[in-house]
Amino acid sequence: MEFRQATLDNGLEIVAECNPDARVAALGFFVKTGSRDETPELAGVSHFLEHMAFKGTSKRSAEAVNREFDAMGAENNAFTSKETTAYWAAVLPDYLEPTLDILSDIMRPALRVEDFDTEKQVIIEEIKMYEDQPPFGADEKCEEWHFGKHPLGHNVLGSVESIERLRVEQMRDYFERRYSPGNISLVAAGNVDFDHLVEMTSQRCGAWQRFETSRQVVTPPRFPGFHQLKKETSAQQYTVNLSDAPGAESDDRFAADLISTILGDSSGSRLYWKLIDSGEAEHAGLYYVEYQGGGIFWTMLSCEPEKAEANLRILRETYQEALADGLTEIELAQAKSKTKARLVLAGERSRRRLFAVGSHWIARGDYLSVRQELDLVDAVTLEDVNRVLNKYPLTESTTVTIGPVENMSVDS
Amino acid sequence: MTQKIHQHTFENGLTLLAEPMGGVESAAFTILLPAGAIYDPENRAGLAGFTCEMALRGCGSRNARQFVDDLENLGVEHGEGVSDSHTSFGGATVAENLPAALEIFADLVRRPHLPEDKLEQGRQVMFQELRGIQDDPPQMAMQELKRRHLPAPFGKPPSGNVEDVTAIGISDIREFFEQSYRPNGCMIGFAGRIDWDETRNLVEKLFGDWEPGPDRVVATSPRLGGYANLPYDSNQTQVSLAYPSVPYSHADYYRASASVGVLSSGMSARLFTEVREKRGLCYSVYATYHSLKDCGSVICYAGTSADRAQETLDVTLSELDRLKEGIEEDELDRLKARVRSALVMQQESTSARTAAIVRDWYFLHRIRTLEEIESRLEALTRDDINDYVANNPARDFTVVTLGPNPLEVKLGVSAGDA
Numbered sequence: 001m002e003f004r005q006a007t008l009d010n011g012l013e014i015v016a017e018c019n020p021d022a023r024v025a026a027l028g029f030f031v032k033t034g035s036r037d038e039t040p041e042l043a044g045v046s047h048f049l050e051h052m053a054f055k056g057t058s059k060r061s062a063e064a065v066n067r068e069f070d071a072m073g074a075e076n077n078a079f080t081s082k083e084t085t086a087y088w089a090a091v092l093p094d095y096l097e098p099t100l101d102i103l104s105d106i107m108r109p110a111l112r113v114e115d116f117d118t119e120k121q122v123i124i125e126e127i128k129m130y131e132d133q134p135p136f137g138a139d140e141k142c143e144e145w146h147f148g149k150h151p152l153g154h155n156v157l158g159s160v161e162s163i164e165r166l167r168v169e170q171m172r173d174y175f176e177r178r179y180s181p182g183n184i185s186l187v188a189a190g191n192v193d194f195d196h197l198v199e200m201t202s203q204r205c206g207a208w209q210r211f212e213t214s215r216q217v218v219t220p221p222r223f224p225g226f227h228q229l230k231k232e233t234s235a236q237q238y239t240v241n242l243s244d245a246p247g248a249e250s251d252d253r254f255a256a257d258l259i260s261t262i263l264g265d266s267s268g269s270r271l272y273w274k275l276i277d278s279g280e281a282e283h284a285g286l287y288y289v290e291y292q293g294g295g296i297f298w299t300m301l302s303c304e305p306e307k308a309e310a311n312l313r314i315l316r317e318t319y320q321e322a323l324a325d326g327l328t329e330i331e332l333a334q335a336k337s338k339t340k341a342r343l344v345l346a347g348e349r350s351r352r353r354l355f356a357v358g359s360h361w362i363a364r365g366d367y368l369s370v371r372q373e374l375d376l377v378d379a380v381t382l383e384d385v386n387r388v389l390n391k392y393p394l395t396e397s398t399t400v401t402i403g404p405v406e407n408m409s410v411d412s
Numbered sequence: 413m414t415q416k417i418h419q420h421t422f423e424n425g426l427t428l429l430a431e432p433m434g435g436v437e438s439a440a441f442t443i444l445l446p447a448g449a450i451y452d453p454e455n456r457a458g459l460a461g462f463t464c465e466m467a468l469r470g471c472g473s474r475n476a477r478q479f480v481d482d483l484e485n486l487g488v489e490h491g492e493g494v495s496d497s498h499t500s501f502g503g504a505t506v507a508e509n510l511p512a513a514l515e516i517f518a519d520l521v522r523r524p525h526l527p528e529d530k531l532e533q534g535r536q537v538m539f540q541e542l543r544g545i546q547d548d549p550p551q552m553a554m555q556e557l558k559r560r561h562l563p564a565p566f567g568k569p570p571s572g573n574v575e576d577v578t579a580i581g582i583s584d585i586r587e588f589f590e591q592s593y594r595p596n597g598c599m600i601g602f603a604g605r606i607d608w609d610e611t612r613n614l615v616e617k618l619f620g621d622w623e624p625g626p627d628r629v630v631a632t633s634p635r636l637g638g639y640a641n642l643p644y645d646s647n648q649t650q651v652s653l654a655y656p657s658v659p660y661s662h663a664d665y666y667r668a669s670a671s672v673g674v675l676s677s678g679m680s681a682r683l684f685t686e687v688r689e690k691r692g693l694c695y696s697v698y699a700t701y702h703s704l705k706d707c708g709s710v711i712c713y714a715g716t717s718a719d720r721a722q723e724t725l726d727v728t729l730s731e732l733d734r735l736k737e738g739i740e741e742d743e744l745d746r747l748k749a750r751v752r753s754a755l756v757m758q759q760e761s762t763s764a765r766t767a768a769i770v771r772d773w774y775f776l777h778r779i780r781t782l783e784e785i786e787s788r789l790e791a792l793t794r795d796d797i798n799d800y801v802a803n804n805p806a807r808d809f810t811v812v813t814l815g816p817n818p819l820e821v822k823l824g825v826s827a828g829d830a
Contacts, residue, residue, distance in 0.1 A: 021435055022435075022760075023435075023756050023757070023759055023760060024756065024757055024760060054679070062689060063680065063685065063689070066678070066679040066680035066684075066685070066689070067680040067742075067746065069678070069679065069680070070677075070678035070679065070680040070681075070746040070749070070750060071742075071745065071746045071749055072749060072753070073746075073749035073750040073751070073752055073753025073754070074753070075753070075754070075757060076679075090757065091753065092752075092753055092756055118689075118690070118691070118692040119692060120692070121692030121693070122688060122692045122694070122695055123695075124717075125648070125692075125693070125694050125695040125715070125716055125717060126695035128647040128648050128717060129647075129648055129695055129696065129715055131647050132549055132646045132647050132648050133547075133548070134544075134547045134548070233645050234547055235543045235544075235546035235547050236540075236543050236544060236546075236547055267480060267484070267490075268480040268481060268483075268484045272480075273477070276537070277476065277533065278533050278536070279532070279533045279534065279535065279536020279537040279538075279539070279540060280536065281540065282540035282541065282543065282544045283544075302544065303540065304539070304540065304543055333485070334481060334484045334485050337484060337485050337486065337487040338484050338487055338489075340487060341486075341487025341488070341489060341504075341505050341506060341509075342487075342489060344437055344438060344487075344506055345438050345489060345504055345505075345762075345763075348435075348436050348437070348438060348760055348761070348762070349760045349761060350760060351757075
């Protein structure tokens with residue numbers, strides 16, 4: 001296992017975790033752009049643009065893109081988050097070059113207006129699909145309320161209205177401002193010959209013109225509060241709770257992740273024993289998400305409406321208790337075993353390594369092997385987790401509840 | 413590396429399957445018990461699921477809390493599930509912790525406490541699940557589709573229903589456990605960094621003296637088929653349909669499964685191209701092959717706005733119908749490449765391999781090597797598949813939609829078996 005790194009003259013970074021024994025090669029362009037880089041009138045453009053990349057280039061039709069990927073047996077897709085848009089493929093090592101050829105090509109998409117109009121319908125269907133799914137948009141509302149006008153409050157998909165209003169010229173302009181080679185990293189993992197990869201990338205991407213890009217990274221303000229939304233047709237009551245957590249730059253992120261495991265993992269956590277094992281709730285989980293300039297702790301709770309108020313109280317008591325009395329050595333040891341086993345299992349798959357190496361690289365410009373990551377998890381002390389817990393109190397949160405319940409009362 | 417797959421059936425009927433894999437630190441296992449929802453008695457729908465839920469609440473020398481804590485201290489990623497035919501427990505962890513993990517699971521399937529004082533908690537978990545499904549329109553549509561398309565008791569939702577789950581008592585659960593958690597019909601599969609002799613000795617020690625259970629016969633009812641719209645207040649209409657295919661063990665399986673691949677494997681496949689790419693009708697559309705021991709099906713799904721649902725159904729059906737006219741050479745080439753690649757990628761996941769070997773044993777009573785699968789696939793020609801699709805056109809559809817308005821099904825709805 002070897003980490004390699006190179007930068008083309010135009011600023012495109014190439015990084016790879018090379019494992020000559022791997023059966024698979026995984027490859028992806030990670031663009032440092034997402035919904036936090038959008039203005040309100042462009043809401044959803046990053047994600048829509050990600051779809052448009054697959055609609056063809058000056059050399060390839062949309063059908064050709066899909067057919068060529070399939071002809072190599074590639075497992076490929078793309079995703080957009082608040083901070084990143086990534087286009088990736090996992091293939092047998094022999095197909096590395098043709099895979100790079102398509103991926104690099106779709107990074108310069110044609111953005112044809114006919115395709116734009118058709119794909120707009122798909123995006124709207126995607127938004128409507130999520131609107132029909134729990135928690136029925138309460139998560140997005142919660143972010144909006146929590147972050148106020150800060151760009152981290154922007155949701156990835158945008159809204160039906162913002163997508164309907166969007167014109168192809170605006171997307172082209174956004175592309176011209178964000179897809180600079182200096183804002184993109186080519187990431188690889190698995191069975192990859194790095195020198196050959198650099199040479200091939202240079203041939204295909206070397207001529208991309210560089211321009212300045214920037215991202216506003218200010219620590220978001222927060223607006224804690226409690227909000228209720230009514231949805232009579234919902235069978236369950238859904239409550240989401242958002243509070244501050246260490247940002248992507250912080251060394252405390254490992255402690256934050258262990259906190260989420262101890263308090264809110266899907267099995268064996270404090271919330272699990274209080275709410276899930278007892279059958280009081282369908283789901284109760286705590287998740288840590290890192291962003292540049294400030295991360296978040298997410299709590300998701302779903303249960304029958306009659307139990308929602310009591311469960312929310314239990315949730316808050318659980319967090320207050322953790323804050324007051326701290327977590328324990330036994331809990332920390334258990335969370336570490338679990339986290340490390342997950343890292344080892346995920347580390348066996350080239351595709352998973354691609355995502356881990358890629359997100360780490362674009363967030364921090366740095367590389368961690370699985371071994372280094374295991375060591376960093378091990379190095380977290382009980383003092384660390386309790387300090388981080390106090391620094392980012394889960395009790396100072398924005399809470400949104402949606403479902404049939406009206407006038408839920410919460411003591412703050 | 414040549415693939416070596418081991419198999420041993422113990423005297424009590426328990427089948428052990430194992431595939432040592434190179435280049436991995438982990439090992440995964442799957443325990444498949446003949447304790448699926450098809451064995452739920454009359455008026456006790458959900459019993460298999462409820463029993464599984466209760467089995468997690470303490471076993472052997474451990475109470476529920478110690479059970480979970482011990483597994484997590486061993487770093488075991490674990491999960492359980494109930495399907496038509498089986499209850500499954502599975503886990504994966506670093507290889508050196510596998511024996512300790514398996515000891516815990518031996519207690520789980522052989523010596524669960526099934527504690528009466530936790531019965532109400534378990535029931536609440538079942539109720540939460542039932543309510544959760546009501547907020548999940550695709551799952552609701554799919555449940556109703558399977559209920560209508562498959563011969564009952566196959567296709568019954570393992571989550572049961574409120575009335576039956578309310579009626580289930582601890583004696584029902586203990587009786588179900590006695591009959592269904594047993595070595596005959598049970599399979600345990602391993603894959604990853606394991607040694608065959610050690611694994612076999614360990615399984616012998618933990619499960620060798622397990623007493624077999626009684627024979628059972630499951631009588632099936634005729635399929636319902638037909639079309640139903642479930643009225644539902646949502647943005648999107650869920651469109652789901654199914655039609656008969658051959659089972660996994662059938663000589664035509666490769667041809668049948670290839671025809672589904674042409675419809676839905678990859679982004680250049682027909683359904684994705686025609687329904688989503690060309691017409692922008694939906695975000696999610698797919699077809700998938702599904703098999704019971706002696707009954708195969710193709711299941712299709714699309715979710716779309718209510719006002720575009722009719723067009724989505726029409727286009728989907730016309731693509732299914734068009735299949736009988738045959739496929740192109742390049743479609744077959746792409747499909748072969750995709751399967752070849754997927755087989756290699758599967759070797760990066762110990763969990764995926766255990767699932768595959770256990771599935772093969774259940775359906776075929778043998779395990780195909782990756783080489784065998786690949787050579788069977790390579791041997792397929794366009795004429796083979798065209799011959800199959802011409803003789804087995806997509807017909808006899810069971811259709812379920814879920815949304816504000818019923819749709820018109822313009823092609824071959826099944827009249828059921830009745």
